[in-house]
Structure formats: structure tokens, C-alpha cells
Amino acid sequence: RKEVEQDPGPFNVPEGATVAFNCTYSNSASQSFFWYRQDCRKEPKLLMSVYSSGNEDGRFTAQLNRASQYISLLIRDSKLSDSATYLCVVNGMDSSYKLIFGSGTRLLVRP
């Protein structure tokens, strides 16, 4: 089993739609959780950290379910500019430094 698993997509949605991505992780001791965004041929950029109580940043909401070892990202009112690959990230088993990146979920927002 991979340490971090994501549905690769693509998710193809119209502008204005709400879309949700899920991610599962294997290390029950993980403490750090993030969502990154990666545009084509660019470096990954931190979108938001994920906190135990859930957190929101504008149109983006992240949730963490430790019991199920599951992280989600909800995007409301999708914009064309949201088209990108979204990476789920969790710290590794052997270190709080090492982050394990999922392979990403691709989102395409159409006009």
C-alpha cells in the first residue's frame, strides 16, 4: 500500500461547481498534513495546511479524519484558474521533516 493515495482524476467540472478531493494515508502517527497545488511544468506550491479541527481559506476547505486516516479538500465556486494538480502531503513514518507526496489529483475547470 502506498503511504499516500489519491484518485488521479482528472476531475472535469464547470466553472462555479463544487469539487472535493480525497486522500488516504497509511501512517497513523502522522502529525503534519498539507495540500499543495502544482501547475503544469511548475513547482508545487503550498495551498494550505490541514488542522485537526478542519480549516478554511476562502473557497477552500480542508478536513482531517484521523480515525479513518483520510484528508479532504473542498473547492467551492470553481474558477478556471483552479485548474491544476492537487497534491496531498503527509509527514513520513521515520521523520517529522520528511513529507510524503501523493501522486496528485488533476482538476480541469471548463467555462
Next chain:
Amino acid sequence: NAGVTQTPKFQVLKTGQSMTLQCAQDMNHEYMSWYRQDPGMGLRLIHYSVGAGITDQGEVPNGYNVSRSTTEDFPLRLLSAAPSQTSVYFCASSFVGGGYTFGSGTRLTVV
């Protein structure tokens, strides 16, 4: 702050040549790492460092060397380039438990 700076941005090598990819950060981060990303694939960890003088291997270290003589710099050396090393290389840095900041990448082609 410049963040994480990688040079060069593009490089073409002949099989068997060696070269060094440079990475520098000005955020006083303890942790630095190198990833490679092949087309349509996820990030794979090559080497990482938790501080000056300390380095360790990631999941795909063969054919690469690193050193960390200062907190700021973490160069990646290709010993004898092979076509299989054609990829995009990203350097990243962080504080412990924090999200990574990535450089803009080096696009390497080995012919």
C-alpha cells in the same frame, strides 16, 4: 527574501558527463531535499539533509551525490549522466514540521 533558488533552469548534457545542480535558500531552514519528477508522474525523493553536515538517501539516490557544508546550500551532483536521468529536478526546504518551499526547478535533458 529570494526563497529557494535553483540554477540552472535548463540544462542539456551528453551521456557520461557530470554536473552539479545548485540549490540555495535564505530562510535559515534546517531541512533541504531534492526531488525528481518525470512527465505525468509524482515527486520522488533523491536525497535530503536535516542540517549542515548531515545527508541521507531518499528513494532514488543512485547516480546522485549531495553535500551540505552550509545551512544555505544543498548542491546535487550527477556523477555520470544517463538518459534515464532526464527529468525535472526540484529542491525544497523547510523548518521541522513545516510545509516545504520549492525552487522553480531545473529541467535536465540527457542525450
